[in-house]
Amino acid sequence: MIRNLMVLALIFGSLCSCKQEKPKKLSLQEDISFLASDSLAGRETGTIEELLAANYLSERMENIGLQPRGHAGTYFQTFTFKPKKDPHSEVQFVTGDSTITGTNVIGYIDNKADKTVIIGAHYDHLGLGGEGSLYADGEAIHNGADDNASGVGVMLQLAEKLQDTLTGSNYTFIAFSGEEMGLLGSNYFSKNPTIDFNKANYMINMDMVGRLKENKTLAISGTGTAPIWGQVLNTVNPGFKLVLSESGVGPSDHTSFYLQNIPALHFFTGQHKDYHKPSDDAEKLNYEGMEMIGAYILSVIAELDDDAKLAFRTTKNESEDVPRFKVALGVMPDYLFDGKGMRIDGVTEGRPAAKAGLLKGDVVIQLGDSIVVDMMSYMRALSAYEEGDTTEVLVDRNGKEKKAAITF
Structure with a gap:
């Protein structure tokens, strides 16, 4: 030291x-x-x-x-x-x-x-x-x-x-x-x-x-x-x-x-x-x-300047609920999106989402048979797939639904 x-x-x-x-x-x-x-x-x-x-x-x-x-x-x-x-x-x-x-x-x-x-x-x-x-x-x-x-x-x-x-x-x-x-x-x-x-x-x-x-x-x-x-x-x-x-x-x-x-x-x-x-x-x-x-x-x-010390409270560890997955869609999620689904904030070239034609701003509302309502449900849906699997993704693009085939 x-x-x-x-x-x-x-x-x-x-x-x-x-x-x-x-x-x-x-x-x-x-x-x-x-x-x-x-x-x-x-x-x-x-x-x-x-x-x-x-x-x-x-x-x-x-x-x-x-x-x-x-x-x-x-x-x-x-x-x-x-x-x-x-x-x-x-x-x-x-x-x-x-x-x-x-x-x-x-x-x-x-x-x-x-x-x-x-x-x-x-x-x-x-x-x-x-x-x-x-x-x-x-x-x-x-x-x-x-x-x-x-x-x-x-x-x-x-x-x-x-x-x-x-x-x-x-x-x-x-x-x-x-x-x-x-x-x-x-x-x-x-x-x-x-x-x-x-x-x-x-x-x-x-x-x-x-x-x-x-x-x-x-x-x-x-x-x-x-x-x-x-x-x-x-x-x-x-x-x-x-x-x-x-x-x-x-x-x-x-x-x-x-x-x-x-x-x-x-x-x-x-x-x-x-x-x-x-x-x-x-x-x-x-x-x-x-x-x-x-x-x-x-x-x-x-x-809080004049208040007494805050009371501490334990919270649920949300990270423990995050599922493990073997594949990635190749997108940057919009973590601040508070609507239904998972909004895409960026798409990586050459990855599954880009190859399927997904765009920044698309909102993923279904992946395969799984309905996507938020970030956690999106990750759960993604965790079901392995490399080489093919499925369909349903997105909301400017108020209109669009389907695309995804190969991981």
Whole structure:
């Protein structure tokens, strides 16, 4: 641990000595543009480029006025681990030399309160691709503007707004490392907290909040982790079309806090054709939408500022109900669609759906003999097929039903 901190200090010290002082306030777009720039080469966990991003974030936190809450009086909490091929398997953290070192960046506002709000977003991404990438043409920089420079940018803006304003809580801001490898940074922090976890009230996680659509659909999961969430989220809603999910378990960092019995919410604007590809770039983000989401989260925090600590509630683990399947249709589902069926948000060339003539915007309403009413029923229907099987798919295309033959 000491060796890792010395390495960080040497790297960061050399960087600080040769660059100009950053302004105390930067715009959301400036933060995201830097984090999603080619110079950071995709911010893969354990790389020099991720350390450059960590250094940038620590300086932003210092300029905002946040107190360091990492190791040894720094903003950095380092952890070493042995990577596993299955990112969902139990992480093995180690204390000595290991393959990869990740770095959480942690800042704190101390209002001398008896409760603490945790606000987080992961800043790592896929580097040049590799496992997890959906890009098939070799190595390329995956800038991860939406995933998840967007969440980090909103987090920094919230830190600036919460400084010297709402004083009913303390605030911990965490930029997590290792999310793409299996929620490693949040897992480590939740088991090795640098704050008093007895004061932890709730956690807010922002992962992929940069692509708000025109209909202002915003997905929020974890709404069942405290009885009051539904009431608060609807009371202060400025006009979002909310898609709410109760489960506290999901593929992002809020899960680590839910598993420690801390109420947690995850904000998400949906997947898209650039997800986990080199084309997830800063110029494609909806910055006005991110400002709206940040203001909404601030309203949620303000609504709870004078309240007592939230009551934690366990939720059903919806991921346990997800069926296993051996084939894929080759589409990107629209996870924010709340109508009947499964709406297609993107079609991959050369895959079964594309060969059958399915299009973006089609709503799958039947697959073989199975009626499709939502995402879960679609996955159950898909799980019945194996490679080489042929069936029919029925879609709703602009109000008209269309049949097509599908070969997996």
